[in-house]
Amino acid sequence: MLHPEIESLDREAMKALQARKLAALGERLAASPAWREHFAQAGMHPRDLAAPDGLAHAPTLEKADLRARYPFPLLTVEPARVARFFATSGTTGLPVLFGFTADDLRLLTRQVARQVYCCGVRPGDRVYQGFGYGLWMGGPAHERAIEAVGATCFPVGPGRSELVIEWLRDLAWNVATVSPLFLAHLVRAARERGIDPKKDWRLRTAVVGGQAVSRAFRDQLEGEFPAGFTVRNNYGTTESGGPNLGATCPHSHERDEMHLINEDTVLTEVLDPKTLQPVAPGEIGEIVVTTLDKEASPVVRWRTRDLTRLGERPYDCACGRRGMPTIGRIIGRSDDMLKVRGVLVFPSQIEDVIAGTPGTVKDAWQIYVDTVDGAPNSMTVAIECERTQEGARPDLAAAVARGLAGRLGLKVPVECHPHGTLPRYEAKAQRVLLKERRP
């Protein structure tokens, strides 16, 4: 543990710490007219966060609340005190800006350093930092964290794969912080150039984030590297103040889970998306976050729309982090959850089937959904075949269709496209594309 004084707190001590910080947060928000107005919608005042059930009754925060306060939504400090702005990836509409004071940047460094340490990054490691820079915080946050734990950072960012596959060999990088799809791309690019990641690279750990991938995808990726190599998840959102929510310890990695590892600074609820009541262990819920320490652009009960399963025994991990519950991987977004002919479908289920079918390209696939009056009516899955499988396209499509029928209980048409024809995504992949059909 990088911060044993916090990471080894038990659940009661953690909740007491959160309660003290919630009261202080309420005081800070009470000074902001925009926050007072937001709480007033629920008949509350920010100071009500000090009450034992204050947070559970507080209004949730949605994208529309932020968009309505363009361009600096709920900034809460003077703009001149902001050292840096980051933004959401903005797949629809303008990006939403989030401010960070100098203290917020120090907080971010501490949060992400704890995560990468939990994921196995150690002083002296040589880290290929492959997350993006610019307005997106993935790159800058990891760069600070890598330096803070005493490892050596090579801030290449995404892209430049020709260079990266050579340097992975020549500079003997042993850790990569990177999107899982880009790592898969690097493996392919290396093989095409006669470089064998199993023999020629020294990677021991990849800390991946930025998008949800299936267990099958992870297992396949781990199989491309020498024995002992692990792909560790690191999860967060811009609204929570960075890639600062989830991280995998060696024990939770075995169960395909991660810890909510910054519970002392970002309080996380896992709630039923319909009733907003906490889910029981083992159940699926939406991650809802409250930033406890952030000065600029704090959030209270931000609905991430990310769905996960709370661990079966969330407070009982053998690593000793008993105040920080475990959750499963992100299984999709509540926005992406589809109900097709009465059957609930998550894109991650479809990804599992594609990743488990040899000959398909794991990171190039789409779901096309026909809607009638805005409601999903039918869907088609588009996949790509590996370059060497060009002749087997109809067979691949049939194999995936069989897999989907078994997994979803739905007959889904599958189209298999030539290699390189479907879109690739560097950050968050948009797998579900809606198409309105006029009846």
Ligand SMILES: [Zn+2]
């Ligand atoms: Zn653990």
